[in-house]
Structures are given as structure tokens and as C-alpha cells.
Amino acid sequence: MLIVVVVLLGLVPVGMAMADLFRRPAEAWSALVDPVLWPRIGTSLLIALLTLAFMLPLGLMMAWLLVRTNLPARRLGMMLIPFPLFLPPLVHVLSWFGVIPLSGIPAIVLVYVIAFTPFVVLLSARSLEQISRAHAETVQLMGGKRAVLLDDLRHALPAATIGGVLALVFMLGDFAVADFLTSVGPKVTVYADTIYVHHLAQRSGAAAATAVPGILLCLVPLIWALRRRRQLGATVDPRFERAEPLTLGGTRWGLLLLIVIYLLIGTALPLISLAWQAGSWTTILEQARGASDRIMFTVLLGAAAATGMVLLALPLMLFAQRLRRAWWLDVLIFLPLAVPPLILGVGLIRVWNRPLLDAIYLGPGVLLIALIGRYLAFAALPIGGSIERLDRSMLDAARLAGAGRFVRTVRITLPLIASTVIAAWCISFCFTLRELDTLIMLRAGQRTLPFHLYSNVVFARQEDVAALALILAGVTIMPLLLYLAIARRAIRFL
């Protein structure tokens, strides 16, 4: 039943759109052998690999410092680290490079590194937290601190890879950042541009075919990394005691500075620069008042979508646990995320523009469906991870004590993973608020704040745009701030 819902939300639209591959096979084939395509995939991959080359070491190092060492203020650092992720890359671009002119591939890589490194930090931090005291001590006895560091990195690498792949999904689907940052100087034309041109020329078969390499590029490493991480996860000692943080000498202040600089670049400066561009409180308040309906609509939509995602991900992941997390389920959940947004939009129209479904298609219903279908992975990943890590013996104890499946889930599983569920909700909420490209094709999508913002970029006064971007950033981050204020601990991802 549940699988049916997931299929309906995410896969039917994807399938309906990708069907053009087979409906127009000649067009699809010629798009794949088009000599223009592969150099562009090469360019996109180059950008992605360069980004990963900086992002993985940086992210791993920050995660290691925050989890495994006695770095000052590391709890606070861990709480703040996700923030750059929740500012859309284009906001990083608009805020930063409005101040400092930078262009070309180095600038693109820089923006992606700033925007997506938290993926790596959050995921590897979670892995590093799972290292037990006994394990760490054994390694240290045998090889010293150096060996501990190497062993920790080996332990966190699969999770970091998952973070890298999530970033890859966003990088391969994006052409706006490259477009904007190569406005001046040599043009960089990326993979996503090609898909876009096919859409523009109304070659839906070619667009679908062109999307396939990107989907595979995302899914294959992701499935590998998820399996690998699960193997490592299975070695977690049930009588778990967290490893002691390593003591850093005087270098720790220098290393702290590095994290502070990253947070400044990734969060504080964009926000300050936006505020500075907006000029005054009155501009911000004016824009907020003018867009209050949209803000309300967007927040409600995001909240409803995040709630839906969590409600769907919970039973789905409980079920997945019984299936021993089959790889095809991972594909099922991640596919809608890896598919280019326009293709998903086309699929949604084909599925929902039907008699009797107008209330859904013309209203916010279809937006909810689109968001839940597309971003389910962001709820499923952390929830699935925490269910996997839950000690079976606690559930067995409840079972012998007379608790049936439902009671066990509600009374034992849910309370124990509650903080992850809330974190998953926050993450889902943030990502729904960034979504634009799919929603733009649907009527009610016009009522969202991102649409309002982007329809004002270029057209409106710079101050107004900056104010709107600031409002969007504020709304996006709000639930996370709320969570941090209440739970007083970092969010847990995966």
C-alpha cells in the first residue's frame, strides 16, 4: 500500500515523462550520440569533481574536528554547520558576488563548495559519532593518533560520499549558477543547458534521453555508498560507548578559526550582504508586508510537505528495515530527486491534468505531491538511518513484554528516533522552500515565495530583491533555529 503511494507520488510522473524515450526512440538516440552532449557532461563532471575534491577533505576535516576532537565550542559549531546548505546556491551567488566580482569555473566551484559542504559534514559527523571507545582505543594503542585519524576517515568516507552524491544531484541539475557566474568572461556551458535546449526545442524524447546519464551518474555512486555505509553501520557495538575526543594542542585555536571562517563565508556574510543590499528595515518590512500572503502560503506548503514526507518516510523505512533495505527501494526513493525538475514537472502534468482531479491539479494539492515525491529522500535518509541504528534488543524486550508491532513502533521506536524525525522535518522543510523549477510549471506554484523572488530578480529594484532573498532565507532557517533552541543539540542526518 505504502509502496503504491510512493510510486504514485514520485515514480508515475517520472515514468510518464521518461516514456518519451520510447515514444520517440530516434530522437532520443540522436540526442545521446550528439557530439555536443558528452563534452558538456565532461564540463559538468569536471566542475563536480573539482568541487568534490575540495568539499570532501574540507567536510571530512570539519566533521572530524567537531566530533572527534576537543575543539572549543564544537557543540555550537555542529549546530551552526548546516546553515549554508539552506541558502540556495543562487542566494550565495547573488549576495557574495554582488560584492566581489569573480567568474569562471573557479567561482562556480567556490560557490558549490560553500553551499554543499554541510552535506558532507553532517553525514560524516554522524558516522564518526558511531565510533566506539573500545575501537578507538585499540587503534590508538596499535598505531597512535595518526592511525586513529586514518581509521576515522576510513570510517566516515562512505557517509561523506553520500553527502558528495547529494551535492552532485544538485550540481548536475543546475545551470543557473554557471550561467550567472560566466556572464562575464569565457562562457561555461554545462550539461543541464543541453537538457534545457532540448526542452526549448520541444524535443521531449531528447530531453529525457539526455537526462539518463545524469540520473545514472547520481544513482550508481549513491547506491554503492548507501550499501557500504550500511555494512559499516552493522559493526556498531550494541553496548555502545562513544570514543573520547582527541586532545588537540595549541593548533586547536587555528583549526577553530577555519570553521569560523567557513561559517562566516557560508552564512553570516551572505545574510549581512543581503541585509546591506536591502538597505533598511523599512525595505524588508515593506517587502514582507507585500509578500505576506505568499510567505504564509509558502510556509504552510513547506510545513505540510515536510509533515507528509515524514509521515510517509516513517512507515516506509520501518518496512524497509524488514526488507533489509533492498537496493531497489533506495532507487525508488532517490530517482525523483535525480530526475531534472522540468521532466518531473512534465510528468506531473501528464498524471494530474485530468477530469475530476482539478481540485488537486489547479490547487496546492499537486504542489504537495510534487514536493513530497521529489524530496522524500531527505526525510527517508535520516529516518531510515536512525531506524537501522536502533538497538534490536530494545525492541525484542518490548516484544516479549507483550507489545505488538504497532505498540512497539509508537512506544519504543518513535520516542527513540524523535529527534531525528524532527531533524528530518526541518531538512525537508528547508529543501521544499528552495524548490522552484518543478513548481513553476504548476498554477499554484505561482503563489510561492521563491517564484515571487525569482520573478523579481532582474526586474525589480536591487534592494527589494535582496530584501526578498533575506526573507526567504529567514523563513527557510526558522524551523531549524526553533529546533536548535528547543533541543539544544545539532541535527542528525542519516
Next chain:
Amino acid sequence: MNQSNHQPKNEVTAGRPDGAGLNVEALSVQYGHIQAVREVSLSVQPGEHIAIIGPSGSGKSSLLRSVAGLIRPAAGRITWADETWFDTDGTQWIEPEHRRIGMIAQQPALWPHLTARAHLMRVLGWRGVKRRDRAGQTERLLELVGIAHRATHRPAELSGGEQQRLALARALVGGSRLLLLDEPLGQLDLVRRRELGREMSRIAQEMGAAVLHVTHDPTDAMSLPDRIVVLEGGRILQYGTPDEIRSQPAGAFVEAVVRMTNA
């Protein structure tokens, strides 16, 4: 009746299958190609305490977990009085939550989000005890296991011994008929282990529960139980009272155990 003589083949039936308590008949457990338990038969009466000893990998835990219903045996029959929990034809299966048994493993597997009192209250609710009776039973049991003063504390705030006492209370509350102990005291120091082991045995007997106790500790094995089952390679090697085992140890493992306790 008591076959205390050494029999290499699996014709040993531990206990007398007279129907009052737990009866296990020709039980086999298989993991893929590995046969963990081979046609084991044994009986435990209410109030009786039986220890299972044997080297690592002899199938002790598998036997216990299949009695609990946490793993499904490949063949055999498990009954309690006239209730059939499992029958070899596979048609009969009672879920662990309906077997009314308690189990304590090496790790107490307490629920981190609940206080000691809430642990017991919750189990009483699941076991269908009337709301008005729950508080009284909870207090009595906490008193019995000696952690009444810790009733409002969560597992993280309890010592290792207290955690095991709470696990014991949870395993017995709400009328458990059978208590399965899977090396429950392995994590405690020697002094406390002896003390708590005796207490567990006493309390279980007081509540009239049958006890099936897997242990590695030779002293525990020789002092606590009424009878001892020796498992090796998934089969019952020997069955008898501690005295019988001591006087006629079968096989190298039991001989070593006996030597250690005599030393």
C-alpha cells in the same frame, strides 16, 4: 527419569515432559547452512531453575531465542502446558508478545526514554493488567528487586547492577511464566554477580516462574540451578543435578567446568 549418564547421541531428553511447564521437543535451529541447534528436547517446570552450559557456539543462545520466539526454529515443537507455541508443520506459531515470558540478556536493553517505574507500568499495560492495579504491582516489584528508591530515574542514571535489577523486574512483571536468562550478569563484577544471581533465582522462584539460564560462569552454573543441561555442537551432551554432573562429568568441557568450581 534423569538420564545423567553420558550419551553422545541426541537421545537425551532433559526433564520430564509432563505438560505443566515448558516442553521443547526435537527442536532444530538453522542459519543458512549452519545448524545451530539439533533436535534438542527439554522440559522446565514452574518454579524450576535450569542452567544451560556449554562452550561458545554450542547453540545456547539460539535455543533460548527460539523458545522466546525471536527466531523461528527449523523443526520441532515448543509448548507451554497445553498451549502450542510452535509446531514443526509450521502451522502453529504464537508471536513472542503473546507467550508471556521474560528475558534478560547480557545487555539489559532498557528503554532510554522511560523511567524505571514507567518501564513496569508500560509492560503491565501491554499485558492487559487493569489500570488501577498497575501502580501497586509496580511498587511491589521495584521493592522486590531493590530499586524502589530509583523509581523515577532513567536507565542512563542507573548503575550496571541497578540496570540489571530493573531488567529483571521488567522481565517478571505482569505474570511472566518463564524467565529466559542469557548470561545476564556477565557485565557485573564478581561480588555483585554472585549476590544478584542468587537474588534473581530467589525472586523468580518466589514468583513461581520457570527459569532457563544460559551461563558461562562455572560457579553460577553449579550453585544456582536445580538441574544443568550441557550443550555441545547443538546437542544435549548431558543432563542432571549439579551433584550428578560434578560426580560424572561428560566430555572435556564439563570436566574443565567441574575442575574450576572445585578449585
Next chain:
Amino acid sequence: MNADPLRRGCRFASNAGLVGTILALMLLTGCGGDEQEQVVLYSSLNEPTARPVIDRFEEKTGIRVIFQGDTERDKTVGLVQSLLEERHRPRADVFWNSETANTVRLQREGVLARLDPPPDSAALIPDAYVDPEGYWFGFAARARVLIVNTDLVEEAEMPNSMWDLTDEKWRGKAALVRPVTGTTLTHMTALYEIIGEEETNRFIQGVIDNECHLPPGNGRLAQLVGQGQIHFGFTDTSDFRLVKNEGYPVIAIYPDQDSIGTMLIPNTVSKIRGGPNPENARKLINFLLSEEAEEILAHHPRGHIPLKPDIDRPEEVLVPGDFEVMEVDFQRVGEQITTRLDQFDRRFR
């Protein structure tokens, strides 16, 4: 009260879940249909630009306009895709496009309906901006001008032709939007009609050889010229006006006045075949093509150029006659646009 974060977390989660579900229900039920007269307008314009005209129409007729717009970031592709995908069950009544190419393409795909007889208000529109078969009608145009930064370019050196983009003197200093979208795509495609295959290819090669910058949109290009990062480039008058209004040191030059003239690209409006409100669609189209609508659009900060004679407009809004206009067959340009798009996509890597 218990101060355990886990416990509080649970309570927070269940409350959040409850609130979320209720909100979702409110959200979903909040969209009940009303029976007011309405018309659905899909427009490649962004809402702030179209809003004054729509407001006036609603005021006059009492018909509610449901507006579905687009953003520059998406380059109209989403909206056109929606129209194509909805072809079998159209949800729009009217398509108001800010240029001509996509309109002609949608016509060829059978998405548009013929307006026969043409709306009364179309009578005074010059023939060049009306489809002879009655599928689309042009109004409120933009001119393709050179926006020049006056701080960077001396009075005497001012460019005045599209060929200035290929002039060695301006190497690395001029700009053209990468012609795979919008008015630039239409503009470059039209050149093949006007100056021929060979000359156009020479121009394009010149643009590439001269290291012209290729920003993603006309608005962005105008901004970059305003900020002084680029000396000059081709943009639309509407984008020029916005940058000018922000106070940047820029002027617009209407190029090639002595030769082929300056390209003028009209907004177009057309009726969707099988749309849900055909009567109201006709009324809206009739209004969009009226003098009143052109006047409102001329007075908009973007300063659209009225195509009809004698429309009241701000002084800065020049009209045909004030400058030489390139003669373009928009139908033919529209028909060629996909082929040219692929060529441009390959040439401008």
C-alpha cells in the same frame, strides 16, 4: 515538569505533526472553486509587469484573471512546456508572450486557436505584427538596442551598429546574450532572413572571435553594462529602461539606422484552442490589443513601445518613425527558430 530534551523532543514532534496536518487540510480546503466569471492567462511576463494591465481589465469587466507567469531564470521554457503538455486538456484561455518565436512554435504544434473574425481592437495594428491567419496579434513592442556605459565609452567612439560587436577595437568589451533564448534568439534568427546566411554567419563568427561576453539574459546584460563590467551590448529597451531608472550611467543606441534598421519585437497574444473560457478569452485579447492597454504598458517603468499610432506615452519611449525599423517576417522567423537554436547552441559553447 520534566526537562529531558528527548521527552520535549517527542512532545514537540507530535505537536508539530498535528499542527502540520491541520495546516495541510486548511491549505487544501482553502482552494474551493467559486463561480465568478474568470479567464486564465498564461504569460511569459513576470507578474509585476503585467499586473497594471490585468487590474484595469478586471476593473472594467468584472472578469477575474487567473495569472500564471514565468521567471527570467526559467527562460519561458516551463510555461511553454506546460502549454504543450496541457494540449489535450487545455487549462489556459490566453497566452500572452513577450516575444514571437514561442508563439509561432505553439501555433505549429496546434496549441493555439484562430481568432476569426479578429478582435475589433486589432484593426489599427500594422500588418507586420499580426499573423495573417489570425493566430496571433502583436502589441507593445521592445526594440533591440545597444546599451552603452557612458563612463567607459567616449562620445566620439559610440557604437552604432551590430557590427561594432565584431570590431577589434571592442575585443572582450562587448556582450550579446547567448542566443538560445528569448528576444536574442529571435533577433539572431531574423538576421538570416534580413542579411542572409553568409553575412549572419560572419557576424556570429565575429562575435565569437571578438571574445564577446555571453550573459544568460538581457536584464543581466544591461545590469553588467550599468555596473561597468562590460562596455556595451545588445539588450531590449525594457531592460535598458530598468537599469537607466536605477541611475546607472547608460544610454541606448538604436543601431543600424542607415542600413537594416533596428529590430522591434512585439508582445504577442493568442487564444488557446479548447480553453475553458472562450468568450472571456476573446474579451481579454480584445482588451490587451486596445489603445488603453498599450498606453498602460508605455507608461510602465519598462516603457513598452506602442505599435498603434498616437498612443500617449512618456517622452523617452521612442516609436517607429522616431527610428528606422527592421522589416521582419515573424512567421518565417518563428518557423526557423528550432533549427537556428541548435546551430547557436553548438556555435556558442
